[in-house]
Amino acid sequence: MRLFPKYLRVASFLAYSSVVRSNLGVIVLTVLILALAGLNLLFVPGLLQGLVDGANAKVKDTYAGSLVVESNSENPLIVDSAVLMNSIKSMPGVESATPRNTLGAELAFSNERTTCVVTGVVPEGERSVFTIDRYMIEGTYLTDDDSWIVLGVQLAGADQADIELYSRSLKNAHVGDVVSVTYANGVKKSYRIKGIFKTDFIQTDLQAFVSETEFESVAPIVKGMAGSIRVKTADEASILPLAAMIMRARAGLRVSPWEDYAGIMRSMTSSFSVINTILNVVNVLVAGITVFIVTYIDVTNRRRQIGIQRAIGITPGSIVMTYVLRATFYALIAVGVAGLVFLYAVIPLEAKYPFHFPFGPVYLIFGIHDMARAGLILLSASLVASFLPVWLSLRIRIMDAIWG
Amino acid sequence: MDWTVSVIAVVSSVVRGLSLVHPAIPMYDVRELTKIYEIGKVKIRALDAVSLNVPDGGMVGIMGRSGSGKSTLLRQLGLLDRPTSGTAVFDGREVTRLPESQRITLRLRYIGYVFQEYALLGELTAHQNVYLPGMMLGEKTVDYKQGAARLLETVGLGERMGHYPKELSGGEQQRVAIARAMINRPRLLLADEPCANLDTVSSEQVMQTLVKLNEDMKVTIVFVSHDPMDRRYARNLVVLSDGKVASRE
Numbered sequence: 001m002r003l004f005p006k007y008l009r010v011a012s013f014l015a016y017s018s019v020v021r022s023n024l025g026v027i028v029l030t031v032l033i034l035a036l037a038g039l040n041l042l043f044v045p046g047l048l049q050g051l052v053d054g055a056n057a058k059v060k061d062t063y064a065g066s067l068v069v070e071s072n073s074e075n076p077l078i079v080d081s082a083v084l085m086n087s088i089k090s091m092p093g094v095e096s097a098t099p100r101n102t103l104g105a106e107l108a109f110s111n112e113r114t115t116c117v118v119t120g121v122v123p124e125g126e127r128s129v130f131t132i133d134r135y136m137i138e139g140t141y142l143t144d145d146d147s148w149i150v151l152g153v154q155l156a157g158a159d160q161a162d163i164e165l166y167s168r169s170l171k172n173a174h175v176g177d178v179v180s181v182t183y184a185n186g187v188k189k190s191y192r193i194k195g196i197f198k199t200d201f202i203q204t205d206l207q208a209f210v211s212e213t214e215f216e217s218v219a220p221i222v223k224g225m226a227g228s229i230r231v232k233t234a235d236e237a238s239i240l241p242l243a244a245m246i247m248r249a250r251a252g253l254r255v256s257p258w259e260d261y262a263g264i265m266r267s268m269t270s271s272f273s274v275i276n277t278i279l280n281v282v283n284v285l286v287a288g289i290t291v292f293i294v295t296y297i298d299v300t301n302r303r304r305q306i307g308i309q310r311a312i313g314i315t316p317g318s319i320v321m322t323y324v325l326r327a328t329f330y331a332l333i334a335v336g337v338a339g340l341v342f343l344y345a346v347i348p349l350e351a352k353y354p355f356h357f358p359f360g361p362v363y364l365i366f367g368i369h370d371m372a373r374a375g376l377i378l379l380s381a382s383l384v385a386s387f388l389p390v391w392l393s394l395r396i397r398i399m400d401a402i403w404g
Numbered sequence: 405m406d407w408t409v410s411v412i413a414v415v416s417s418v419v420r421g422l423s424l425v426h427p428a429i430p431m432y433d434v435r436e437l438t439k440i441y442e443i444g445k446v447k448i449r450a451l452d453a454v455s456l457n458v459p460d461g462g463m464v465g466i467m468g469r470s471g472s473g474k475s476t477l478l479r480q481l482g483l484l485d486r487p488t489s490g491t492a493v494f495d496g497r498e499v500t501r502l503p504e505s506q507r508i509t510l511r512l513r514y515i516g517y518v519f520q521e522y523a524l525l526g527e528l529t530a531h532q533n534v535y536l537p538g539m540m541l542g543e544k545t546v547d548y549k550q551g552a553a554r555l556l557e558t559v560g561l562g563e564r565m566g567h568y569p570k571e572l573s574g575g576e577q578q579r580v581a582i583a584r585a586m587i588n589r590p591r592l593l594l595a596d597e598p599c600a601n602l603d604t605v606s607s608e609q610v611m612q613t614l615v616k617l618n619e620d621m622k623v624t625i626v627f628v629s630h631d632p633m634d635r636r637y638a639r640n641l642v643v644l645s646d647g648k649v650a651s652r653e
Contacts, residue, residue: 006542013532013539021527308523311484312537312584313512315505399485402523 120215307401
């Protein structure tokens with residue numbers, strides 16, 4: 001058997017001649033439309049993936065950590081939390097861990113009041129698990145043994161009237177101001193605000209932090225115990241094995257991955273996946289219909305030529321393959337153009353001027369497999385879409401094709 | 405006229421020795437061939453029970469006025485169309501009901517067809533137009549390219565091989581079309597009004613080429629013409645009128 005079948009040889013020859021002799025404007029336009037469809041296939045999933053990853057990162061880095069370890073027994077607090085902390089920190093895949101205790105409270109400043117949960121934290125531990133300290137818009141984060149308070153912007157207000165929950169915040173509390181805190185256990189305290197953070201993730205920005213030492217002075221019962229231990233893992237893959245390992249290390253614990261704390265983000269990311277799929281289907285249809293129309297018009301204009309080819313003995317297989325090869329050629333160029341434009345224009349531009357969402361800036365996420373997937377989709381659509389019009393034209397009798 | 409002689413020499417060198425010519429056996433035996441076109445509710449009987457024999461090595465002219473069914477008959481012989489009824493036996497094989505794939509093979513290997521309006525592929529040069537059917541036959545690249553070049557040289561277009569059809573005159577295009585029809589060394593050459601769009605000199609050259617192909621290479625030729633002057637080239641003549649055989653000579 002020949003390595004290069006004759007029908008393929010003839011088809012390649014005819015496709016090459018056809019491309020070389022084609023109108024350059026038509027070729028450019030066809031490739032441009034296909035490249036735009038290809039760009040869409042890269043851009044939309046990249047943006048949605050960036051959105052999902054950005055939202056997930058916010059949940060992990062500012063709100064939950066990779067894993068949340070809590071008590072699953074009658075006592076809602078984890079006893080001997082320091083021992084468990086050390087045990088967790090020594091486990092493979094764990095980068096860091098920090099304990100937290102929480103207590104409901106009412107904050108008052110000037111004539112404004114609001115409710116929140118005050119969290120007692122180990123500032124150094126927090127820095128190793130979370131990134132909240134990087135989002136300070138006023139003042140600084142806590143240090144160990146601090147007796148000040150750090151507030152999220154949705155609580156402090158900080159004169160930022162454009163934030164989502166400004167109306168129920170303290171509105172104009174700033175660093176250095178003193179807020180009155182009435183804890184759920186009846187203890188009343190006054191704190192000077194050390195810092196205000198704004199992570200752009202509402203659940204995080206509704207939090208207030210005091211140091212562990214300060215918290216234990218308010219609720220001495222928690223000494224040596226923790227409401228939860230937040231764990232940061234080295235990578236996503238180690239989360240579930242670690243959860244199982246921690247539960248084996250001590251009975252009566254509940255270990256939850258960060259996804260369980262994603263709340264509205266979770267349903268949002270699911271919706272993004274659906275939207276992504278729908279948009280991909282639409283893009284494929286647009287690309288396919290484009291190739292179909294271009295090929296259909298071309299085939300219609302060349303009906304007589306195709307009739308002549310059939311009359312002189314060119315097989316239908318060769319004729320079909322001619323158009324399929326040509327469409328493949330256009331699609332390959334379009335994929336290349338789309339890839340280059342995406343890599344060297346769209347990504348740098350978007351990185352410089354990112355899209356801003358409620359949880360912060362979103363950057364395009366793009367990998368070589370995304371490029372391959374978009375290329376394959378565009379190629380497949382082109383192949384099918386170019387095949388159909390030629391196949392239909394070959395159903396016309398030779399007589400009608402040549403002489404009408 | 406030199407090129408007409410040369411083309412015969414080139415092609416005959418290939419065909420010689422193949423012993424394909426058997427004068428006693430008809431190459432084509434057509435019986436009661438009828439073709440009815442349906443245009444809406446109107447039925448047009450383009451061929452009405454036409455019977456004819458094309459002898460192997462013959463030179464058959466099909467004459468008649470415009471609309472008499474000449475081209476329709478030639479298209480049936482060229483396997484470009486299927487009759488409504490009747491039979492056509494080509495080289496001992498009934499071909500009217502053959503599947504298209506087999507008809508393609510027959511067209512490619514055994515039947516050369518010269519169209520009235522040249523029917524060259526506009527995106528290919530004269531050389532490429534000629535060697536395309538050879539390429540489809542699966543011959544070696546060097547063979548079909550050299551063969552096409554020789555054929556073009558012998559029809560006087562050696563200097564114009566790289567020209568595209570629109571850069572050639574009508575006569576030149578028709579000579580390219582003849583070269584293309586000969587590239588696979590067919591046993592039967594069908595020419596549909598080959599001189600209809602040519603000047604007198606070119607017409608004479610084309611018809612002499614056909615005569616020489618027939619005489620020297622024993623290629624069976626069937627040509628269609630509406631010009632009564634062309635009857636001198638035919639050894640067998642079929643005159644059609646209103647889709648029927650009006651006379652034979």
